[in-house]
Amino acid sequence: MTYFRWALGRIGVAALTLTGVSILIFGAVRAMPGRYSDLVLGPLASRAEKDAAAERYGLDGSLPEQYVHWLLHAVRGDFGISMASQTPVASEFAERLPATLTLTALALCVTVLIGVPLGVLTGIRGSGGGRTGRLLGSLGLSLPEFVLGSVVVFVFTRYGLGLTVGAYVPWDQGPLRSVLSLVLPAAVLAVFCTAAVARTTRDSVLGVLVEPHIAAAIARGESTAHIVRHHVLRNASIPVLTLLATLTAYLLGGAVIVERLFNTPGLGSFLVDGLDRRDYAIVQAGVLLAATVFIVVNVLVDIVCGVIDPRISNQAGSTAI
Template sequence: MLFYVAKRLATGAALLLVVVTLIFIAVHLVPGDPARTILTGTGSTPTEEAVAQLRTELGLNLPLGEQYTRYLSDLAHGSLGHSLQDGRPVTAYIGERMPRTIQLIVATTLVSVLAGVTLGALAARRGRFFDRFVLFGSSLGIAIPAYVAAILLIFGVGVQLQWLPSGGYTDISEGFGLYVQGLILPVVALSIGFTAIVSRMTRASVLATARQDWVRTAEAVGLRRRTVFIRHVVRNALTPVLTVTGLQMGALLGGTVIVERVFSWPGLSGLLIDGVTNRDYPLVQGVVIVAAAIFIALNIVVDVSYGLLDPRGRRS
């Protein structure tokens, strides 16, 4: 098992290095001069001498290879660099915004898994009508983009009915009730597609598990069908659901970008968009690298958990 975990960690580290390299190249290929953008933001037209001096101070005049080497060295020492706009450490920006994005991801995951597993298990057990209802609803949920659901929720629930805030963020220290109210609509918008995927996976896995010989044997020896279904069928069918959940949690890191913007939720999305707009290379690189690292870490955790639940998974 230790070799299995070490192999997954080594693969994750290699993949993260590839991501770091690709984002570094992609950001530097974006048209525009960060030094000129910074000086133009002061309200005056910068001279070429001022632009050249600022490029030297920021290290942008160095060859791309040397900039890349310096960036890797900073990463090795735990630094994501400093913002080109104000010189503030990128880690400070991310430290402020990341918890708010994590709150959305965790809440969405809890809601989606609970609702998806329940609906999928019931669809596999109940009659044909409920099964078709869940299949239709999950297909519709997968087809609706999260940002479309967000706009519809804002218009219907926030503007027309005025049941919940249509946007903004309230810190939990200012009132738990207000915090939850602001959290509901973004979580619902993100949960629709997630719940649909989990429910379909749960349904398929439960149906496949229920056909196993040992299930019929358990029922034949006198165990109640309800007991066999809950304690044995559903529990053994959750392994594929665990894999899907881990992948979807990683996907939420990218899926929250537009939803956070729509709901004016001050998470990583605003930070990323501001970084792209201002040609702030370190800020953009830092946000993407942190998101990629979390995604890779989630996949490693899922792989290790899958290996613990099913030893056959360790062979891959």
């Protein structure tokens, strides 16, 4: 029961956090310099035209009324109408979501398949070993995405090498072709993520290796592989899962620079375009979606971590009592 109370508490805190974030998003969008009417209708629009546009987009009421109206519709999946394209924001998001999801999934797969084994390997070798892994990790963390992306675009544009730059293929035209069209931007995004996961995994493994139960396992004559599988990975996984949750939200929120470089029609670049046009509906929906993903993923990771290490939920429950 302690675990379930703790999990319900985490969900409740997440709901309150998301409500607070929605208020901040709504207020921040309204506080942006520049009026939507000047950008949508132009500076020469008459007062009657501006009043009609405000009524159409639900901006003629007080701020509390606008917030409640927007939130109730957003909960039902109705994010309003884009002021620029005059199309529902939900349909615009649905059109761009497959590209962002595929890009995120590819980048996370590369991150987990390379970053975790590399971090475990350098951690097992200890502070005096794994110099190559640490060097690659530091290089990946310090290399800006726009620099790496520009180099990749130049090389693959100049020499081909079997992959096309800037030719995104929609999912409905072939899943395999769609995935192949996103391999390069996913690889660029995965460099930073892989380096961060490798560094975190290494530090976590080093912290577990000095625990007394590891020394006891060595004294019992257990092999290194057995110790890593049964004693190290589970205890070292919690910081790695927490970092992966953050990286997932970061990728789903949209790596705008990479999307721009590779001409990928994802959510990130779409949100930036909406911000430039002061398109309230797009900006509010995009930021709210990114915040929701971040909060939900972190809650799920907290719940999984509570299963992996029951001390987390037990300690939280005893503290609350």
